[in-house]
Amino acid sequence: MENTIDTIYDRRSVRKYIDKEVNPDIVDEILRAGMFAPSGCNKQPWHFVVFNEKDLIQEIKAMHPYASALSTAPVCIMVCGDTEKEMAPGFYQVDCSAAIENMLLCAKALGLDTCWMGIYPWEETMADFTKRFELPQHIKPFALISLGYAENKTPRPKRYDSSRIHYNKW
């Protein structure tokens, strides 16, 4: 398995996948990685809805304006926040983001690729997912993750920008 720092640098948003199923044990490992994220007061205000039925994934694709990654992805995971569990109002988004980043890195380390597609903060899209999946009032659809084996290898980008770094003052 790749070491941590190479995984961080090699993770890219991948939107085209080959026709290969993902072993359920791999999905479970990725969910486990998500649950090991830090969260405010360790409240873990997250839920994960795993979609692995092709028709359902295509229906979800049609519900989201930028979900081309779901055309070929064999698995889609909807990450939801729980407003009854979060440390403070506005914090499930922080905690769910940390969980998702763990999941993307875990997937990459296991040889899979992902794309993170926000549902929050677009209220109309959130309402559509809430209605379609009959989510309880306190469960907020936050983001989708596509998961699969990449069609192409994407090169490591240049992202380091020293102008974003400040020492001991702004």
Added chain:
Amino acid sequence: MENTIDTIYDRRSVRKYIDKEVNPDIVDEILRAGMFAPSGCNKQPWHFVVFNEKDLIQEIKAMHPYASALSTAPVCIMVCGDTEKEMAPGFYQVDCSAAIENMLLCAKALGLDTCWMGIYPWEETMADFTKRFELPQHIKPFALISLGYAENKTPRPKRYDSSRIHYNKW
């Protein structure tokens, strides 16, 4: 270096550090990892203010209600969001959270430990940091990270919770 998945499982919030400086190259590598996080439309709406002066770190500790980790941490990094760069209002928080998670994992992989302390969403604390560090209007203080070498090794927790996982429906 530890592999990615062990790093994810071994990362803990550490609040006591030994008296050992952090090499600036290590800090730079951790910042680089932050900048390799995904962000909405790749907007990268983040800034990093690194504090390595003891008196200043103690002053920051006094400004935050839950920053005991700064009593002994040799380095503190303030992560800020840029509302002029974010993809949509409410998104810098998502992007900065992904960047922070990368930084925590990179630090762990390099043998250091961290604690993530929110500034957002507490408006009064945000205002205090904005004023003290004369942040521009569009730069929002989001979180602090303490960084150093842990005094004690913290065991891996149990966090997997199958009740948070759903298949093909809520």
